[in-house]
Amino acid sequence: MGVYRIGEQEIEYTLRRSPKAKKASLSVTPQSFELLVPENATEAQINAVLDRRRGWLIVSLQHMRERAQAQTRIYRFVSGTKIPYRGRMTKLTVEPFEGSLVEVSFRNGFHIRKPSSLSPASSDAAIESALRLWLKKRVREDAYTFVRKHGERHGLKPTGIQIKDQKHMWGSCGQDRQINLNWHLIFAPKPVLEYAVVHELCHLKHRNHDPEFWELVGRVLPDWESRKAWLDKNEHMLGWERVETVM
Incomplete structure (x- = not known):
């Protein structure tokens, strides 16, 4: 650095x-x-x-x-709050239940069940933590799906995939042939996440962004330019900023 x-x-x-x-x-x-x-x-x-x-x-x-x-600001994680997900603003439905842990599911929106014993202040932190964990799991699952789809037929086999909270990049490919991905890519449409995965896969053969690198990206994803353009234009959508409120 x-x-x-x-x-x-x-x-x-x-x-x-x-x-x-x-x-x-x-x-x-x-x-x-x-x-x-x-x-x-x-x-x-x-x-x-x-x-x-x-x-x-x-x-x-x-x-x-x-x-x-311009990033999405979240004041409270309550019913009606919207967060970005796969390129769209998606509504939360939050309801209390008698369990001990926050539960997250998705069906035409996020459905959050929170322990009824949680105070409003601790509720927000617990829901945010559970949402992050759920979203990171989705990124990992999608990434492995795209590696299986493109990696083997192009001879691009990483040693593993790590999902990280990277501040300065969407992804990276280490000398150990491990791919690292920024979990905020879950906020982009699936084709954009696919581009990010393919981008790092191609770094297994070409370590920099020379013409041969982009030629390989094009062989794997012929429409990579439109996907990259979406990422460049909409990067401000990929995440949220939690704004603390005085209770």
């Missing part, structure tokens, strides 16, 4: 070195940006690239802040 200063602001960025990269390239991620450089790039060369793209960075970071401000 690197840090670049613009005035009084310190901006964290991901620095990736690649033996295949012929020149430096910058790309915006949900909350930060990534700099890809040749393997032997010096610190002076890296700083020179950042200085040249200073104006672009300022505009891009402002754009990301505006997107963050």
Whole structure:
């Protein structure tokens, strides 16, 4: 992780070195940006690239802040509250019951059963925690489905899949051939999640975003560009911000 200063602001960025990269390239991620450089790039060369793209960075970071401000805000997890799910705003129905744990199910909306003994303050935290766990399980199930669908026939076999709360990227592919996915992808339509999985699968063969990489993505998903475009345009939808209220 690197840090670049613009005035009084310190901006964290991901620095990736690649033996295949012929020149430096910058790309915006949900909350930060990534700099890809040749393997032997010096610190002076890296700083020179950042200085040249200073104006672009300022505009891009402002754009990301505006997107963050547009994120769904949740004040209470009660009946009628809506959260994003698979590209749509989906309503919660919450009802008390005599059990001891929050239960989550989905049928034309989220149905939440919460212990009647929970206070309003602890109820919100418990429902949010149960929803996160349920959503992360859905991401994992979908991801394994897409790996089975595309991986074997294209010779792309990861060692495993990890679902993470990644701040700066939608996914990554480690040197150990393990795929990591941001659980917030569950808020996108299924075809967009499929694109994210395929994107990381293709990194098993091509570690950077060279033309051969995108050619492979296109062989697996011919319409990948429209799926990526949706992700780029609607990233602010992929999650919620919990706003604490005074009880």
